[in-house]
Amino acid sequence: MTLDELKDQIKTIQLQFETETSAEGLRTKYLGKKGLFNLLAKSIGKVDLDSRVKAGQQLNFLKAYLNNKITQKERQVQANLPWLDFTLPGLKPKVGHVHPISQAMAEITGIFERIGFTRVRYPEVDWDWYVFESLNMPPNHPARDEWETFFVDTPVDQKKGKLVLTTHTSNGQVREMERLGSQPPIRMINIARCYRRQQDATHTQMFHQFEGLVVDKGINIQHLKGTLDYFAQEFYGPGTKSRIRPFHFQFTEPSFEVDFSCHICGGTGQVDGNKCKFCKSGWHEVGGAGMVHPNVLKAGGIDPEVYTGFAFGWGVERTYTLKEGLNIDDIRLLYSGDLRFLEQF
Numbered sequence: 131m132t133l134d135e136l137k138d139q140i141k142t143i144q145l146q147f148e149t150e151t152s153a154e155g156l157r158t159k160y161l162g163k164k165g166l167f168n169l170l171a172k173s174i175g176k177v178d179l180d181s182r183v184k185a186g187q188q189l190n191f192l193k194a195y196l197n198n199k200i201t202q203k204e205r206q207v208q209a210n211l212p213w214l215d216f217t218l219p220g221l222k223p224k225v226g227h228v229h230p231i232s233q234a235m236a237e238i239t240g241i242f243e244r245i246g247f248t249r250v251r252y253p254e255v256d257w258d259w260y261v262f263e264s265l266n267m268p269p270n271h272p273a274r275d276e277w278e279t280f281f282v283d284t285p286v287d288q289k290k291g292k293l294v295l296t297t298h299t300s301n302g303q304v305r306e307m308e309r310l311g312s313q314p315p316i317r318m319i320n321i322a323r324c325y326r327r328q329q330d331a332t333h334t335q336m337f338h339q340f341e342g343l344v345v346d347k348g349i350n351i352q353h354l355k356g357t358l359d360y361f362a363q364e365f366y367g368p369g370t371k372s373r374i375r376p377f378h379f380q381f382t383e384p385s386f387e388v389d390f391s392c393h394i395c396g397g398t399g400q401v402d403g404n405k406c407k408f409c410k411s412g413w414h415e416v417g418g419a420g421m422v423h424p425n426v427l428k429a430g431g432i433d434p435e436v437y438t439g440f441a442f443g444w445g446v447e448r449t450y451t452l453k454e455g456l457n458i459d460d461i462r463l464l465y466s467g468d469l470r471f472l473e474q475f
């Protein structure tokens with residue numbers, strides 16, 4: 131017998147198998163001692179000597195083919211589901227991933243750790259003293275109105291006042307000074323949840339801020355500006371610039387609002403001769419900053435005659451959603467738990 135003749139016979143057996151409608155008896159019929167396969171296999175002795183290896187391979191393929199197909203049919207019978215195709219790839223279990231805001235926090239932490247900051251976290255339910263009073267906002271100071279505060283209905287502490295849900299991460303400033311025994315240098319990055327009575331497309335009642343604090347001898351505005359430029363380039367990409375504008379906060383003097391240049395129009399405010407739709411002005415405001423007020427250093431037991439510092443505080447969501455290509459126009463989506471949205475990040 132020639133190799134081609136053997137191949138023809140193999141084809142015939144396969145075709146015959148394809149027309150089988152019942153699963154029963156197939157194993158004996160095809161693979162049993164006196165089955166069709168063995169019958170054919172015997173004829174290998176008749177194949178020309180130099181084609182015998184190839185003939186052996188062909189027979190092995192046939193055996194594997196029959197075995198697979200028969201097993202499949204038997205399983206279908208067992209499961210009583212004749213339509214079930216066990217050769218189909220399975221459904222992969224869903225694998226979760228880190229929430230986009232947690233990703234952003236990890237990235238922000240990494241950027242500041244590379245220049246010597248230490249990531250800390252302080253209570254999200256904290257005393258009025260840390261949230262307001264130690265930050266140069268005595269009780270009844272009108273500046274407190276800026277923060278739409280949730281108060282906790284618990285007894286008032288004689289020294290530290292009421293408990294509040296932290297309205298900003300600035301509560302970490304005096305806490306960090308205390309943690310270090312009022313001994314600079316301080317290079318803190320505090321990232322935590324904050325809470326305010328607000329809710330719309332750009333505000334959620336719970337959000338995150340990250341707060342930087344640097345205190346040492348001889349710290350000045352240039353250190354602040356250098357840090358802002360460094361962050362802008364690392365987080366938004368090369369070429370991004372930072373800008374500071376005079377503002378007012380009780381806990382810094384002087385105080386600034388911080389802007390980053392828009393990546394869509396490169397800070398020009400114009401796209402093809404039209405106003406840039408993303409920023410409208412070439413810049414995006416992200417948050418506040420300034421030189422730490424002497425009263426804040428004093429509240430943390432640090433002598434403002436010897437040490438100076440800078441601080442900044444921005445929303446994580448706001449800072450993150452300005453990233454190139456994100457295009458999130460309603461930050462409430464981030465906390466909707468909607469996997470169709472979250473899976474994209």
Ligand code: DAH
Binds near residue numbers: 379381
């Ligand atoms: N805590 C301010 C806020 O939530 C932001 C801020 C402004 C933080 C200036 C600072 C700062 O550290 O120096 O609006």
